[in-house]
């Protein structure tokens with residue numbers, strides 16, 4: 146019986162910790178996607194590491210029915226394709242427009258993305274690493 150109480154207590158503590166972690170104020174935007182951690186030297190893939198972030202932070206404004214800036218981010222092909230001002234992901238190029246926008250560096254004619262506030266630094270780092278490593282699907 147004592148073991149049982151202990152087990153329930155441990156679960157409660159774990160649950161409270163999980164809820165508190167979800168309320169981390171350092172997460173400026175609503176990016177709650179679970180992205181697997183990258184091992185040192187591991188090449189990020191779009192499907193595993195980037196798509197969950199993009200789905201939450203970008204696709205609400207960049208999808209087939211509301212492709213703001215003519216840019217549809219609902220698929221890998223869309224992200225690699227162009228919007229009204231051209232291509233935004235150049236494999237291997239750290240200065241691809243998409244990276245400049247999420248780092249909130251000035252880009253003529255386009256505002257910082259997402260417009261409401263920056264992605265968490267770890268999300269930006271994953272997307273940068275993905276582009277630099279060749280923007281694989």
Ligand code: HEC
Nearest residue numbers: 202203206213214216228229230231233255256258259260
């Ligand atoms: C709240 C809506 C909204 C969200 C969320 C959003 N965007 Fe945008 N995006 C826009 C609008 C509006 C434009 C049109 C240009 C402008 O007004 O700055 C745009 C334009 C762009 C363009 C330029 C398209 C072109 O060719 O002209 C890129 C690239 C872009 N967004 C990337 C992103 C990325 C990456 C994310 C997610 C990290 C994102 N956006 C999230 C609204 C949004």
